[in-house]
Amino acid sequence: QITLKESGPTVVKPTQTLTLTCTFSGFSLISSGVGVGWIRQPPGKALEWLAFIYWDDDERYSPSLKSRLTITKDTSKDQVVLTMTNMDPVDTATYFCVHSRPYHSDGNGYYPFDYWGQGTLVTVSS
Amino acid sequence: DIQMTQSPSSLSASVGDTVTITCRASQSISMYVNWYQQKPGKAPKLLIYAATILQSGVSSRFSGSGSGTDFTLTISSLLAEDFATYHCQQCYSTPPTFGGGTKVEI
Numbered sequence: 001q002i003t004l005k006e007s008g009p010t011v012v013k014p015t016q017t018l019t020l021t022c023t024f025s026g027f028s029l030i031s032s033g034v035g036v037g038w039i040r041q042p043p044g045k046a047l048e049w050l051a052f053i054y055w056d057d058d059e060r061y062s063p064s065l066k067s068r069l070t071i072t073k074d075t076s077k078d079q080v081v082l083t084m085t086n087m088d089p090v091d092t093a094t095y096f097c098v099h100s101r102p103y104h105s106d107g108n109g110y111y112p113f114d115y116w117g118q119g120t121l122v123t124v125s126s
Numbered sequence: 127d128i129q130m131t132q133s134p135s136s137l138s139a140s141v142g143d144t145v146t147i148t149c150r151a152s153q154s155i156s157m158y159v160n161w162y163q164q165k166p167g168k169a170p171k172l173l174i175y176a177a178t179i180l181q182s183g184v185s186s187r188f189s190g191s192g193s194g195t196d197f198t199l200t201i202s203s204l205l206a207e208d209f210a211t212y213h214c215q216q217c218y219s220t221p222p223t224f225g226g227g228t229k230v231e232i
Contacts, residue, residue, distance in 0.1 A: 047170065047213060047224040062221045063127070096169055103175055110176045111217050112160040116169035 002026035004036070004097045004117035011123050012087050018122060022080040022097030029075050030055055033102040036080045037071065039113065040093040048093075052100070053080060087124045094119040128152050128216050132225030139230060143204045147228045149197045149214035158218035159197045161190055164227075165210045173212075174199065201230070 008020040022036060029036060037052030037060075051071040052060045061069050070083045084091065097117040102109035129152035139145050149159065157177035162170035172181045174190040177197055187202045201208055209232055214225040 046226045047215070049222045049224070060220050103179070105176045105179060108156075108176070110158060110160070111222075112172050112175040112181075113162075113170070113215075114172045114175075114181070116171075119169050 002099060002115045004099060004115060006095060006097045006117045006120040008095075008120060008122070010121060011125060013126050014088055014124060016087050018082075018084045018087050018091070020082045020084075020095055020097075020120065020122075022082075022117060024078050024080070024097070024099065027099065027101075029053075029073055029078070029080070031101075033109075035100045035111070036073070037098055037100070038082045038095060039098055040091075040095045041119075042090075042093040045093075050084075050095075051082060089124045092122065092124045094121045127221055128155060128219060128223050130214055130216055130223050130225040132214055132228050134228060135226060136229040136231060138232070139204055140232070141204055141206060144200065144202045145204060145230060147199045147201075147212050147214075147230075149192075149199070149225050151195045151197075151216055151218075154194045155216050155218035157193045158216055159190070159192070160215045160217060161188075161199045162213045162215065163208075163210050164213060170213060204230075206232075 004024045035052045035054040038050040051069050053071045068085045073080045096119045098113040099115040100111045131150045159177045161174040164170040178190045189200045211227045211229045
């Protein structure tokens with residue numbers, strides 16, 4: 001059974017750095033094709049993909065946030081960590097940790113987000 | 127980035143109805159679309175991937191269609207538990223992007 005759980009501060013001040021940890025179980029981040037990453041959702045708004053890290057250490061970032069994001073993994077602890085610098089009130093959102101792996105159909109590989117953590121609400125306020 | 131435009135943003139329906147939600151991509155994305163259901167205060171749940179393939183354990187009342195730029199999610203015989211917000215998402219290119227969501231209300 002795959003589970004993911006986010007942990008980190010619930011409130012950060014503007015300009016501070018946010019560090020979120022995703023602790024997962026039920027799979028290995030060294031299995032071919034597997035990735036873990038972060039998606040956020042401001043209150044009442046759409047989902048926004050932030051960053052992902054894959055089994056082969058490939059890192060992918062949202063172009064609009066790339067300068068502020070770093071994603072790392074610790075396979076010995078089954079954890080993925082996201083850091084986001086220079087936080088602003090517009091970054092107030094629920095942050096979800098998600099799992100992805102390839103699903104194959106008609107010779108193509110599709111990468112849906114098939115498992116999600118419960119999410120953690122981060123508020124940016126002084 | 128590929129833009130995903132969902133419509134309608136909300137709709138009202140009754141138990142037993144069939145509803146259709148559409149998603150249009152800003153460029154052709156073959157069948158690289160996924161659909162999710164999200165209930166208030168919960169994480170999204172994967173319903174359909176590769177535009178038409180039902181995720182394991184998901185009710186067959188959900189179905190997806192489309193390719194290229196236009197996609198639909200159809201929910202037949204609505205149950206009370208289906209009232210939620212639905213999101214489309216493209217996985218054709220990085221960054222993956224989501225539609226704005228469609229809220230299905232009673």
